[in-house]
Amino acid sequence: MVSKVPSPRMDDVYMTCFRIDESGYTGFDLLNADQRFQGASAIAINNDDAERLIKEHFPRLQAPELKYNALSRRASNHPRLLGLLKDLLSDFDCVTYVADKRFMLTLMFVDYSVEPFYYERGVDLYENGQNYAMAAMLHMAGPALLGETEFAALMDAFQLAMKEKNPQSLQKLVEAAEATNWRELPEVLGPLAQYADRDCLSAISTPGVSTDIAIVVLISLITRMEVMAKGVYRVEHDQSKNLLTYHNLLQRYIENDEEVEFRATEITSLRFPLKLDEVVQVDSKSSPAVQLADVMIGAAIEAGNTLTGLRAGGLDPEALMLLYREDQFIHMLPSIDFEEQRRFRSGSQNSQAIDYLASNIFGKRR
Structure with missing residues (x-):
């Protein structure tokens, strides 16, 4: 299903609607020197609340839409961005995923x-x-x-x-x-x-597999959205090229109605059928809620670049990270605490999940 403009009535039809945006996409090229991190954010917020928060924190905004990268360039906007992010992380179900490519x-x-x-x-x-x-x-x-x-x-x-x-x-x-x-x-x-x-x-050599990790990022969000949503829910995302690429694939996840569950870590699992019922592409200019998803992932990616010395001048990453609860931030970064990782991933059924997804979603791998 494709929609050009999000309908406010949809917020009433579904108990939950998560808005999603991504950042750092470079396709198969994970060695891109200018884009070290890739990620996405999902937030369960309706357009009325989103518009209210944007007006509250940026009452003089003249741009046609809220864009994190444009706002972050001005140091005078930093307190307002942190205030906005604090409200989002405190009052709404949300999750952010960031990966070192x-x-x-x-x-x-x-x-x-x-x-x-x-x-x-x-x-x-x-x-x-x-x-x-x-x-x-x-x-x-x-x-x-x-x-x-x-x-x-x-x-x-x-x-x-x-x-x-x-x-x-x-x-x-x-x-x-x-x-x-x-x-x-x-x-x-x-x-x-x-x-x-x-x-x-x-x-x-398997046809269809690549180093493009956009679907990995999105599925990581799905595992958390499935936990946060109390019932059937929907997703709206921007019409960016990479998200459009995986729109049909996400629809195939929705259509898989076989009852099966795989443990990934001590806090995450992948269970079918999903509670996710609908995925819709929208124009971000017409969706204040999607614009707030852009702010969330933009801030997280910028923090990663700042902490690794790749960028300077953005939000204070330490001030930002203090705003997150443990279950609101997922990262795929290397860790040398092998014992902790063994405990965290003990009982993982990733091998079975890979074979199942290969057979039922992607096509045979082995």
Whole structure:
């Protein structure tokens, strides 16, 4: 279903409507130097409340819509933005997800260039988050152990192979793995560098899979929206190109009516059928609520860039982070606290979930 203008009456039909916006999208290119982080926010707020809050915090706004990046450029707007965000986080159900795209690429490397090797030998690399721990180790120690230039070349070759899926790009990936000091991490690099494992290369060659993580971001939001919504709910999102790309895929999630549930972490699970009943594309200029979703994700992405030294001059990230409750902020960042991650991901059914989604949503992977 596609709608050009959100209807206020829809807020009465559905118990909950989450408005969504995203930031940091660069398609398959997770190594983009200008966009280190990608994420999205969802907030259950109607357009009347959104318009009221915008007028309250920015009474002199002249622009046709509220855009975080434009407002954040002026230091005089920072107190107003923090005040607005405090009201949103205090009074409305909402969640923000942010991912380090380079870490996500490393995690995908483990999922496609390593995991199939172990899977065929009866080892579940997803059990208790072993794939996450391996990816975190590779992401943080890889440059030092494998060679900084060689590690960068490996990630670039993997990203290209996932995109092109031809014999030439696959061969270049194997050669890039061989060129590293792979014996320093044989359990990670061995499947490619030592064996040129066919199962791994086949997984990389699977039609339809890519390094584009937009759907990962959106599904992460869905797991939280499913918890926050007390009944059937709907989603409205902007008509940006990447969100439009996945509109039909989200509709396929809605249409999957088989009863099944998979545990991901100690606080998240994916259960079908979803309570999500409808996904609608809208023009953000006509939706104050979607504009507030833009403010939420814009602030979070800016905070990530500030904390990593990539940007300066925006909101104080520490002041921003103090506004969030623990269940309002999800991040996919590397962690070296392997024991905590093992506990957090203990009992994970990610392997079963991947096979189920591959068969029922995406098409066969293995």
